Amino acid sequence: MAEPIRVVVTGAAGQIAYSLLYMIARGEVFGKDQPLILHLLDIPPMVGVLEGVVMELSDCALPLLRKVVPTTDPLEGFKDVSAAFLVGAMPRKEGMERKDLLSANVKIFKVQGEALDKVAKKDVKVLVVGNPANTNALVCANYAPSIPRENFSAMTRLDQNRAAAQIASKLGVPISNVKNLIIWGNHSSTQYPDASHGKILINNEWKDVVDAVGDNAYLEGPFVETVQKRGAAVIGARKMSSAMSAAKAACDHMHDWWNGTAPGKFVSMGVFSDGSYGSPKDVVFSFPVEIKNKQWKIVENLGLSTFGRSKLDLTGKELEEEKNEAMSVLDSN
Ligand SMILES: NC(=O)c1ccc[n+]([C@@H]2O[C@H](COP(=O)([O-])OP(=O)(O)OC[C@H]3O[C@@H](n4cnc5c(N)ncnc54)[C@H](O)[C@@H]3O)[C@@H](O)[C@H]2O)c1
Numbered sequence: 001m002a003e004p005i006r007v008v009v010t011g012a013a014g015q016i017a018y019s020l021l022y023m024i025a026r027g028e029v030f031g032k033d034q035p036l037i038l039h040l041l042d043i044p045p046m047v048g049v050l051e052g053v054v055m056e057l058s059d060c061a062l063p064l065l066r067k068v069v070p071t072t073d074p075l076e077g078f079k080d081v082s083a084a085f086l087v088g089a090m091p092r093k094e095g096m097e098r099k100d101l102l103s104a105n106v107k108i109f110k111v112q113g114e115a116l117d118k119v120a121k122k123d124v125k126v127l128v129v130g131n132p133a134n135t136n137a138l139v140c141a142n143y144a145p146s147i148p149r150e151n152f153s154a155m156t157r158l159d160q161n162r163a164a165a166q167i168a169s170k171l172g173v174p175i176s177n178v179k180n181l182i183i184w185g186n187h188s189s190t191q192y193p194d195a196s197h198g199k200i201l202i203n204n205e206w207k208d209v210v211d212a213v214g215d216n217a218y219l220e221g222p223f224v225e226t227v228q229k230r231g232a233a234v235i236g237a238r239k240m241s242s243a244m245s246a247a248k249a250a251c252d253h254m255h256d257w258w259n260g261t262a263p264g265k266f267v268s269m270g271v272f273s274d275g276s277y278g279s280p281k282d283v284v285f286s287f288p289v290e291i292k293n294k295q296w297k298i299v300e301n302l303g304l305s306t307f308g309r310s311k312l313d314l315t316g317k318e319l320e321e322e323k324n325e326a327m328s329v330l331d332s333n
């Protein structure tokens, strides 16, 4: 069997981590033959809860889990890690604005970027889940200059999964028969869930989602809005933000980054923009990507409708505004 790799989950005492840690430790991300040393990072007031999580992980009796390192010190938490799930951040509650999160959370990602820079493996794969995820990933990478910025990503996989679930339900097919739906831009209500390159497996043949649905008004209206507003709908219902589905999406994202995407399939990830598809450069923008040998590549030359173009511009503008806000918060500290 392989040597164990070190994987860190921040916000380890929180609600997303409660589902995520179990999935990782079962081998669902890095494989059933890959032993793990799990680092659990949280903040001092959560030490008691963290102890309980450590007890439960032990009681799960998971063969791949070789050691658990609970800590409140980022330098210990990020030491020699190969993969980092950055979940720890304040979630939005009912009545809160996204702006309230930005100022509280970007400071966390500055500190964590600096710690990753000092002690993580230089090929560490970093997935930012904590909101505002795209801008937090940007901040984190900026404070970790010795790690290639391609190694930082933000999670829009939950939005992709939500989009796929909507289409599967609309067409009455299993979710595994839907692929290549795209999430463009920010993990926020300006994101653009795009079904125009989506495929659906019917009678062993991949067909266009657009043709199978046959209702453009739905695909540009209720479909887009449902996916954009799903996070808020879950908060409205649970009074807490999505957790089980966020943990599953984080596993899917890191799994595909680690293992690659199947030929003909792409997935959406927030990554540093090179200006592809007319997006603003140097923000973390969600694109369709293909992955090989742990390297992602933006899928090129996909057509964009006029409607799609306007949606990409809107979400790109929001990301530039967030970036400016984040920089002014960090400059004033
Ligand atoms: N990208 C997505 O699709 C997506 C989906 C759902 C939730 N989220 C975001 O994920 C984040 C976590 O959500 P949750 O429901 O698990 O929240 P939670 O409040 O249950 O848990 C957050 C944990 O992070 C810890 N934490 C705070 N500051 C920290 C720091 N500096 N270092 C380490 N840990 C720290 C807290 O103590 C807490 O234990 C939120 O920002 C939420 O909005 C993102």
Ligand SMILES: O=C(O)CC[C@H](O)C(=O)O
Pocket: 091, 092, 131, 158, 230, 231, 232, 234, 235, 241, 242
């Ligand atoms: O804060 C929000 O708007 C939603 C929380 C989370 O990002 C989600 O998508 O479920």
